[in-house]
Amino acid sequence: MIIDDNARVITNKMIIPAHYVMEIHSPDIALKALPGQFLHIKVTNNTSPLLRRPISIHMRDREKGSISILYRVVGTGTQLLSHYKPGDRINIIGPLGNCFPLAAEFKRIAVVGGGIGTAPLLFLALEAVNSGRDVLYIEGARCRDALLLSEHLGNSGCRVMVATDDGSLGYRGFPTELLKSRLERESFDAVYACGPKPMLKGIKKLSLEYRTPAFISLEERMGCGIGACLSCVCKVIADGGRGAEYRKVCTDGPVFPAEAVMFDE
Amino acid sequence: MSDIIFEVRIKGPDPKRELIMKNPVMTASGTFGFGREYSRLYDLNRLGAITVKGITIEPRRGNPPPRLIETPSGILNSIGLQNPGLEGFIGDELPYLRRLSTPVIVNISGNTIEEYAFLASELDRVEGVSALEVNVSCPNVKEGCMAFGIKKDSLFSVVSAVRKSTTLPVIVKLSPNVRDIAEMAETAENAGADAVSLVNTFLGMAIDIDRKKPLLANTFGGLSGPAIKPIALRMVWEVYERVDIPVIGMGGIMNWKDAVEFILAGAASVAVGTANFVNPTAPLEIIDGIENYMIREGINDIRELIGLGHRLPA
């Protein structure tokens, strides 16, 4: 079942300018959530903006019965989200979507997050470490001050590497370039990524080049979030490579095998 | 809980194949998938009827994304009738729907009159289909569809052809993108429609001022949601005055108060569309809300409420 919860906000804090972490008390969703899944959040009781906003589950705490989201304020909806205070009620539906497949044979994995795309990957990395996997976590950001996760990753048990566009910390350049240099040196059983489209395109290329399965989380505009309206589609390869078809990001995804996704319309 | 008569019937040519809804609230085509999606949230048996996503004879891939844009108190969609086709629907979706006690209305679209007639005759024989909704008003496909719904003579031909091909109740879904919707409703009635539903989405668009290009990949889309409610309501009011067959009202119904407005304007039944996306349990809240309103107003039978807005002195 999908849970429709009028949940209580525990905290809602700005971590760096325009980026917030909100912790929400929702024991049933906390119990069921898997890395890669998302919530569909009603940000207002008014009709503008009308639609809910999809936001990934960033972390969960089963004991406390809570889940967290990490979001960036880009427009009206996320702006409204940032105004919630501890104790407020917020309507969330979830957990929605499929999840990052952590197959038993994937022992050594690389996780690549670009910008706000790193939000759903902490949950994944922590689950992977807890189940005894070797995890390389690459976080990419514009600059040192835009890094979102370094604080948590420090004692997460992951090997952490950072790429900044301006070189203010770690590798200077894109996280995909950093991943490529690692793929030259070590082998991974699987790569997981979320971030801007050009980055995901790069991940697909590396996945094919190094014959390493990669799973990427996509974004598309959503209406219902549960597979009914067909508005959130992305193009994937069909008919054994000869054709293409549209698949729903909300229920067939948001996670897709990189090789299946067609980026160019 | 109460003695309220909530049942709504739509009679077809065959008295044994009447569409019987236990309450006047159904879901609007294209906003409720094939039901299964929402069954993960609540018991679908509580609904008056389920109208499924529009189907065509062959599967359709639909339009490229982006297919959805939010506008003030509304949304523009250009899905382009993505659907699994007649066989896919019967094989993969209907078996689940058949297990429900809620009647299923199948929304059909074609590129030619023959295609509409073919769909109607095929679905006529299929168990688990309670009525057909003839979509002559989809604004998102290039050929056919809306073209049939905006001209009187082609509307008459399509509806007559469907009428001859089935003994199921035939509901004709009207396009609001016309000059005189009451005239179109009358045409559908004369061609043998058992009910009309209105409105489908209004043709609209949105432009990205940074990229200086339309936001929808398909340029135009259909506007739905609260933004269209006053126009939809006016159309239901006009059509109710012109035809004797039941009117199914929709367009921006978000809560029970909106639904009561449509019933007072003449809707025998209401459909919930965009509201499902915002509040998935909206149809259930609307059912309860109408019932409570009737209790409060001392009205025992929903039929007393239908079109009441026309009958009371101003």
Ligand SMILES: Cc1cc2nc3c(=O)[nH]c(=O)nc-3n(C[C@H](O)[C@H](O)[C@H](O)COP(=O)(O)OP(=O)(O)OC[C@H]3O[C@@H](n4cnc5c(N)ncnc54)[C@H](O)[C@@H]3O)c2cc1C
């Ligand atoms: C499955 C999924 C998971 C997501 N997880 C997160 C997350 O963990 N953290 C987070 O901050 N954001 C996440 N997003 C993106 C988030 O949903 C959008 O940023 C949000 O809906 C924007 O709403 P708004 O009202 O603030 O902006 P709007 O006013 O709607 O738009 C402002 C700007 O943001 C862009 N935008 C809006 N929606 C999207 C979208 N879905 N994808 C890409 N760009 C968009 C618009 O083009 C516009 O330029 C996720 C999206 C999806 C589909």
Ligand SMILES: Cc1cc2nc3c(=O)[nH]c(=O)nc-3n(C[C@H](O)[C@H](O)[C@H](O)COP(=O)(O)O)c2cc1C
């Ligand atoms: C995403 C979406 C898909 C739709 N698909 C169909 C369809 O396949 N067939 C149809 O007759 N109407 C379709 N409609 C129109 C709705 O059934 C309804 O008439 C319209 O949305 C107005 O009601 P609302 O404002 O309550 O949504 C669709 C609407 C939306 C928003």
Ligand code: FES
């Ligand atoms: S958002 Fe409705 S199908 Fe994905």
